[in-house]
Amino acid sequence: MKKNYLLLTCILSFCSISYELLFANTLAIMSGNVVLWHSLTIGIYIAGLGLGTFRSVDIIMPKKKLVRVELLLCLIGAISVASIYFITAIYETALSIAKAGYIADYSSYITLKTQLRALYFIICESLVFAVGYLSGFELPLIMAMASTDLNQETMDESNENQFIAFNYFGTLIGTLIFAYLLIPIIDALYTSLVVASINLLACLWLVLSFKAQTEKRIKVSLLIFSVLLGFSFFYAKSFEQIFLRVYYRAGTTFIDDDRHDFKTWWKKTMDKGDVVRIKTLYQYIDFFNVSWKGKDEFILMINTNFQFSSLNERYYHEGFVHIPVLITGKEPVDVLVLGAGDGLLLRELKKYESIKSLTHVELDPEMHELSKSNDVISSLNEGALSDPNIKTIIGDAFQFLRKSTKKYDAIFIDFPYPQDYNVSKLFSYEFYTFVRRNLTPNGYAVFDVPLRTKEGSTASESRRLIELHSTFTDSDFERNSIVMSTVSKAGFKIRIPYLVGKETFLLITNTNEQLNYDLLGKLSDRYPNLDNDALSLINRQYFPHVIEDQYVNSVFHPLLVD
Known part of the structure; x- marks a missing residue:
């Protein structure tokens, strides 16, 4: 009997840590900043464990109590991911509606966003605390049950240590299986249902082992839970699809319809x-169609963060590629592209016959394959990823540059904005040192980077949503200083930030050749979407910052995380 209790301890601790990891992982994907959400979630989970253990002393009828605890954990665990999806969809939709004109000024919008964010945090982390609190009862209750069966008034130290050890073993097994099996293979939503099923089976074993002590309503609850869990497996994908449609389309369709009629909004x-979702080893890739101002729009997202829209991506990529060529006054010959797995940057580079060597490094093979095989994306990139003249390397850009000895005339860097420390290293002093080392003496690098101009954001639209007027803040100044100080520390003496539409880029070089900032009138069929208004602004933009060592973003001291 003791072996059964030890096995039960291991299984229940496996389920408990899996629930905690599910909450942390889902919150990080939905909200960004992996370190923040994982740290907060595990801290609140441990606090719940402590309180639950503290409250578990002198429990009468531990077997009945444990069955009730496990039923509650089954319920919370099964809805863990679904609840985060649901709460996030409401939160994002509410913000989108607020941007549609119900909030007149930026400060009121920020106040509302802060309040909603706080409420979002409280609700989500309350579920985490509940899991920890209930899990805190498990080990003391199991040990109390084992003591009774072993005819011991209190468990001796040797047996107690064995139960504690098996509790830790279950936690270790849970973290390993979660990271290497559950999330990579069956995804978060199904993982929550699988772990809840394991938890329910353990609960069923308890009921069958002590059926004489089990109330009828517990047995009925167990039956109902089993049926609901079975149905959940069949309808999980349908629920996820509803969530994704609301999360990505609800705000846009609300803004796009002046009537704001609920039935019309829901239908649109x-x-x-x-919304097609692809789970790769590295990220979630979502893409979908939406109507915006009477036009069909194709949008691609990575980890729920915007990547490109078919309506305005050419403006972005033309500014990315052609403005650096205009400023430096020369067309590159040997070019390296890091990231840009959608192939749209490569499309623009292919317009230069001067390029004799074009190397493309992309981390995610599934993103690369999708951009080659998907009809819409391959049409947008004009088959660039299938071009035999482009050398594609699937691998980590940081490690590629660290090991590379080749010199390039130009390096184009297109990474997601840094929302966690893994991506932040791609905006670090160490990374830009590798970039400088791999450039020819008059070569340059350019990358998409989160900078802010002094004038703030005044446009009426930005990436499908209404953008309220905002002012330049201290955090904007700090972010600008981090970016500029980091590339300066890496040895780049010439740093040229520029804004095209709503996107900011940074051109860095140590060239001795004269640069040209007056781009007025330099129109071309190569970049038909860049007009004189966009080109003339290049030498009239102001990005306030200071160059100081305290602002250097390093692998060992990460500062740049959105």
Whole structure:
């Protein structure tokens, strides 16, 4: 009997840590900043464990109590991911509606956003605390049950240590299986249901082992839970699809319809086909269609963060590629592209016959394959990823540059904005040192980077949503200083930030050749979307910052995390 209790301890601790990891992982994907959400979630989970253990002393009828605890954990665990999806969809939709004109000024919008963010945090982390609190009862209750069966008034130290050890073993097994099996293979939503099923089976074993002591309503609850869990497996994908459509389309369709009629809004949100979700080893890739001002728009997101829109991506990529060529006054010959897995940057580079060597480094093979095989994306990139003249390397850009000895005339860097420390290293002093080392003496690098101009954001639209007027803040100044100080520390003496539309880029070089900032009138068929208004602004933009060592973003001292 003791072996059964030890096994039960291991299984229940496996389920408990899996629930905690599910909450942390889902919150990090939905909200960004992996370190923040994982740290807060595990801290609140441990606090719940402590309080639950503290409250578990002198429990009468431990077997009945444990069955109730496990039923509650099954319920919370099964809805863990679904609840985060649901709460996040409401939060994002509410913010989108607020941007539609119900909030007149930026400060009021920020106040509302802060309040909603706090409420979002409280609700989500309350579920985490509940899991920890209930899990805190498990080990003391199991040990109390084992003591009774072993005819011991209190468990001796040797047996107690064995139960504690098996509790830790279950936690270790849970973290390993979660990271290497559950999330990579069956995804978060199904993982929550699988772990809840394991938890329910353990609960069923308890009921069958002590059926004489089990109330009828517990047995009925167990039956109901089993049926609901079975149905959940069949309808999980349908629920996820509804969530994705609301999360990505609800705000846009609300803004796009002046009537704001609920039935019309819901129909437009659900129409336009599925949101296709692909889970890769590195990220979630979502893409979908939406109507915006009477036009069909194709949008691609990575980890729920915007990547490109078919309506305005050419403006972005033309500014990315052609403005550095205009400023430096020369077309590159040997070019390296880091990131840009959608192939849209490569499309623009292919317009230069001067390029004799074009190397593309992309981390995610599934992103690369999708951009080659998907009809819409391959049409947008004009088959660039299938070009045999482009050398594609699947691998980590940081390690590629660290080991590379080749010199390039130009390096184009297109990474997601840094929302966690893994991506922040790609904006670090160490990374830019590798970039400088791999450039020819008059070569340059350019990358998409989160900078802010002094004038703030005044446009009426930005990435499908209404953008309220904002002012330049201290955090904007700090971010600018981090970016500029980091590339300066890496040895780049010439740093040229520029804004195209709503996107900011940074051109860095140590060239001795004269640069040209007056781009007025330099129109070309190569970049038809860049007009004189965009080109003339290049030498009239102001990005306030200071160059100081305290602002250097390093692998060992990460500062740049959105």
